[in-house]
Every structure is written in structure tokens, then in C-alpha cells.
Amino acid sequence: MLHCSPFVSPTVGSARVCRIGLLAVASSSILQRRGFRSLAAAAASLEAEVEEDFTPQSGEKKRLPHTPVLVRQFLEHFEGRSVKTFLDCTVGAGGHAFEIIQAHPELETFVGMDVDPCALKLARQRLSDLSGSMAKVDLFHANFKNMKKDLKERNPELLERGFDGILLDLGLSSMQVDAPERGFSYYLDGPLDMRMDSSVSLFLHRDRDLTGTCLQDVLGLTAEAICNNWSAAEIGRILREYGEEMRWKFLASRIVDARLNGGIKTTKDLASVVGGRFTSGRFKRARHPAARTFQALRIAVNDELKSLRSAIGHASSCLAPGGRLAVISFHSLEDRIVKYQFKELSLVFDKADLAFMLLTTSPITADAAEIEKNSRCRSAKMRVIQRLCQ
Ligand SMILES: C[S@@+](CC[C@H](N)C(=O)[O-])C[C@H]1O[C@@H](n2cnc3c(N)ncnc32)[C@H](O)[C@@H]1O
Incomplete structure (x- = not known):
């Protein structure tokens, strides 16, 4: 539900x-x-x-469900430019969306997507507060890994024209982390779910392409299913690769051994199995000992890194000549992908109609004042690329 x-x-x-x-x-x-x-x-x-x-x-004045990060720096990259079409691939609670629409009265079409239907509800609410903008706003539920296919279906003319600006603000929003029933938080007890798209069925279903051809059997995966069914070797691999966890072997065998006692069902179970006491409030530590395990499971459940690679490829090819793509990431695995894919794009000159220029040689980070107000922006890194006008 x-x-x-x-x-x-x-x-x-x-x-x-x-x-x-x-x-x-x-x-x-x-x-x-x-x-x-x-x-x-x-x-x-x-x-x-x-x-x-x-x-x-x-x-x-309304208290925002999620505080957008690096807003000033994001807006600066579009300042003085004509932004008639904008695509927000992670619209979340609509924070960045609200700011870009307000800053660009010339905007004609704003498209926002999110894989989380709950986020879209909040974005709709947030953007209904906008006044003074004539932009047509289209918000819809989608995974950014398939953005080109979805955009082609919804608005082929717009896709053909391209976007003057695109944003990917990765990771989780505060409302997802703070909702115990989503299973993302090691501080709040809840079912070990971690699906960003809570509408995905947990039953086996067929994934079909546009022609109806069956591509593969897909099962909506949860963190609980990984902990209680995957082999120690597979769990170890994701802890090592997605969590950069040094204790991956030890923790993987603890997770598998927990099956002898009924398995791991909740975030609290997992937090205690991987060694951390389930602490909250003033006993919170800087980095919870379960943080890396939770990160690894979340990435695996949502196939985040593969989706990001595919999204950068799609997004760069959806830019109009002169358009800019900004990506905000929150951990080194994501930032590494953005850095190398942007570098690769900016080095390819043979395709005359699709050449890019890197606008950020090193990533843009939050200043002390922003970190003071919103500690979640501490790890945020933004990189921006521009499609050249040919
Ligand atoms: C950090 S929040 C974005 C916050 C937003 N910029 C704002 O100002 O409110 C990240 C959002 O990306 C969404 N998301 C994560 N992976 C996604 C994917 N593969 N496709 C689409 N949306 C995704 C999450 O559901 C979440 O709402």
C-alpha cells in the first residue's frame, strides 16, 4: 500500500x-x-x-518537507540565460523546481519527474504556490533511467527541441529518510523496505518494451529480501562495492547468520546485527556504524548506480544546443560516475552535433552558512556540463 x-x-x-x-x-x-x-x-x-x-x-512561510541544497549555485549556472524549457528529473518536493521557475519568467515548459509518487504529491502542492509564471508545468511519475522513452511518449516535439536546462538532484529527500515506514533510516524503526518507488509491485511481473515484447521478469526488490535470501558472497559484494565497507566479509556473514534466529525484518534488526546500537537523540554518533550497510542496500534495491549512468547519457542527449545539465550527488560513488561521464562527454568531438563543455573542473560544494542551516548538504557536490551550440 x-x-x-x-x-x-x-x-x-x-x-x-x-x-x-x-x-x-x-x-x-x-x-x-x-x-x-x-x-x-x-x-x-x-x-x-x-x-x-x-x-x-x-x-x-510554509515549512518545507525537504530543504533543497546548493540552490544559489544552481541558479547562478542559469543566470542571464534564456531558459524556455526545463527538465527536473528528481523533482522531489519541488524545491529546486520552485526556484528555477520563479527565477525564469520566460520559462514556457517545465517538466518534472520522480520515481516516488509521494514526492510528486508534494511537488504539485509546492508548485501550486507559484505566481507570475506562465510556464506549463507537467509532473509525472517515472524513473529517470527511462527518461527518453517517457519523454518521447509524452511530448515528442519537446524532446526534439531539447531542454535549456536539466537537473538531477540525486539520492533521497528528507521526507523519505524521515518516514520510518520507508525503511531508509537507521535511527527510526520500520520495515526493511528501501524502495524509492513504493508503487512497484513486490510480485514477479513482466517488463515489456513499447512494442509489448517481454524484456525480462522483474521483482520489486526490498532490503529485507536481500538480507534474508541473497548469498553471503552477494551481500558481501554489495557491502564492498556500494557501501565501501571495510568489514564487508564479517558483516555479510552476520546478516546471513541472523537467518537462524528468524531473519532480519526491520531497520532496527539490521542496525543491531551490523554492530551499531540503535541510538537516537543526543546519543547519535557522527556516522552510525550501520550507515554503510544501509547505503549499500539502498543502492542495490534501487539499482542506483546503473540508473545514474543511464540517466546521464539520456539527459545529455536531451539538451538543446547551449543547454546545461547540473547533477548534484551525495556520495563518492555517485560523484565518481558523474565526473567520469562528464569528462568523457566533453572529450568527444567527432559527433559535431553533440559536443559538450565541462563548466565545473572541480565540484561545487555548500558553503559554511548553508551547512550550518542544513547539515544534509555537507556531502553535496554539483557538477555542470553544457551542450555546445554548433
Ligand atoms: C534529493 S531529492 C530531490 C529534491 C528536490 N530537488 C527538491 O528540491 O525538493 C531526490 C529525489 O530523487 C528521486 N529519485 C531518486 N532516484 C530516482 C530515479 N531513478 N528516477 C526518478 N527519481 C528518482 C527521489 O525519489 C527523491 O524524491
Whole structure:
């Protein structure tokens, strides 16, 4: 079943519920009338806070479910350029989308996709707050690894024209990490799922191409299925390759041995099997001992690296002459792929109509002020490439 998380995280949510309870008992105006000045002030500030969080029309004031990273640097790469068509391959909660549409009133068509149907719901909500833009906005559910096929089906003329800007902001959004039922967090207990696309059936189905020819049998994979069914050698391989985990052999055999005790069912089970205590709050460590295992499983479940390679190839060929492709990555495996594929693209000169120029020799990272406000941007790296006008 599809489950979309609310805007407020569970811990913040419960604190809020208690505080909203206080408001229900005594609103600021009643307290003021009865002479409880300091309580009245506290209630007034709570009222304002609740208003800010839950009022649908409060626009900029609304607490965002995900804080977009490197926004200033991203916008700078399109500043002064005519951006008539833009493709956001990871629209998420619509943070970058909102900013680029606002910064470019000349935008005619904005296309946004995301593999997570819950994210699309939030993006729709976020982009409905836009005013002053005439852009036609088309948001749809898709995996970016198939972007060309999907774009061809939806809007072949647009694909033919190409995009003046494309963004791939990789990884997870805060709402995915903070939703225990998605199984991405080692701090929150939940089922060991980790599918970015929670609408994928867990039953075996046939993957068909446009002509209806069967390509392969596909099973919606979960992290639980990997932990409880894959061989120690295969689990070891993903821990080593996708998690860059030094203890891969030891941890793989611990995961397999756990099957003798009923297997690993939840994020909490996995976090304790791979050696970390399941800690939260003030006992949180800088890097949880299960972090690399969780990263490896997430990459395997969603086939992230293969999808990224294919997405960069597709996206670069969807650019209009002079168009720019920005990719934001969050760990070294992703950044390495972006770096080498961009380098390769910029070195190929034989195809006269598809030549590229690298705009970032080293990756752009967040400054101290942004890291202070949003610790999740610490590992963000952005690289940008431009299709040359021939
Ligand atoms: C870091 S978030 C993007 C946040 C967004 N830029 C914003 O400002 O709200 C990454 C998003 O990429 C999506 N995603 C990850 N892999 C994907 C894929 N293969 N195809 C499409 N979307 C994907 C995730 O579901 C998630 O919503």
C-alpha cells in the first residue's frame, strides 16, 4: 500500500500535538483577558508557529518537507540565460523546481519527474504556490533511467527541441529518510523496505518494451529480501562495492547468520546485527556504524548506480544546443560516475552535433552558512556540463 508521510517528522509532530493541545485549552486572547500575560505571549507565539506550519496558503512561510541544497549555485549556472524549457528529473518536493521557475519568467515548459509518487504529491502542492509564471508545468511519475522513452511518449516535439536546462538532484529527500515506514533510516524503526518507488509491485511481473515484447521478469526488490535470501558472497559484494565497507566479509556473514534466529525484518534488526546500537537523540554518533550497510542496500534495491549512468547519457542527449545539465550527488560513488561521464562527454568531438563543455573542473560544494542551516548538504557536490551550440 502506498503511504505518503505528512510534512512534519514524527518526533516534531508529537511535540507539536502536545503544544497544539495547550492551544486548544487556552488561546492567547482568552489568557490575555484573564491576565496571564506570559502564558498569553507563549500561546500567541505557538499560534503563529502552527499557522506557519499548517496554513496551506502561507506560501514562502510554509515549512518545507525537504530543504533543497546548493540552490544559489544552481541558479547562478542559469543566470542571464534564456531558459524556455526545463527538465527536473528528481523533482522531489519541488524545491529546486520552485526556484528555477520563479527565477525564469520566460520559462514556457517545465517538466518534472520522480520515481516516488509521494514526492510528486508534494511537488504539485509546492508548485501550486507559484505566481507570475506562465510556464506549463507537467509532473509525472517515472524513473529517470527511462527518461527518453517517457519523454518521447509524452511530448515528442519537446524532446526534439531539447531542454535549456536539466537537473538531477540525486539520492533521497528528507521526507523519505524521515518516514520510518520507508525503511531508509537507521535511527527510526520500520520495515526493511528501501524502495524509492513504493508503487512497484513486490510480485514477479513482466517488463515489456513499447512494442509489448517481454524484456525480462522483474521483482520489486526490498532490503529485507536481500538480507534474508541473497548469498553471503552477494551481500558481501554489495557491502564492498556500494557501501565501501571495510568489514564487508564479517558483516555479510552476520546478516546471513541472523537467518537462524528468524531473519532480519526491520531497520532496527539490521542496525543491531551490523554492530551499531540503535541510538537516537543526543546519543547519535557522527556516522552510525550501520550507515554503510544501509547505503549499500539502498543502492542495490534501487539499482542506483546503473540508473545514474543511464540517466546521464539520456539527459545529455536531451539538451538543446547551449543547454546545461547540473547533477548534484551525495556520495563518492555517485560523484565518481558523474565526473567520469562528464569528462568523457566533453572529450568527444567527432559527433559535431553533440559536443559538450565541462563548466565545473572541480565540484561545487555548500558553503559554511548553508551547512550550518542544513547539515544534509555537507556531502553535496554539483557538477555542470553544457551542450555546445554548433
Ligand atoms: C534529493 S531529492 C530531490 C529534491 C528536490 N530537488 C527538491 O528540491 O525538493 C531526490 C529525489 O530523487 C528521486 N529519485 C531518486 N532516484 C530516482 C530515479 N531513478 N528516477 C526518478 N527519481 C528518482 C527521489 O525519489 C527523491 O524524491
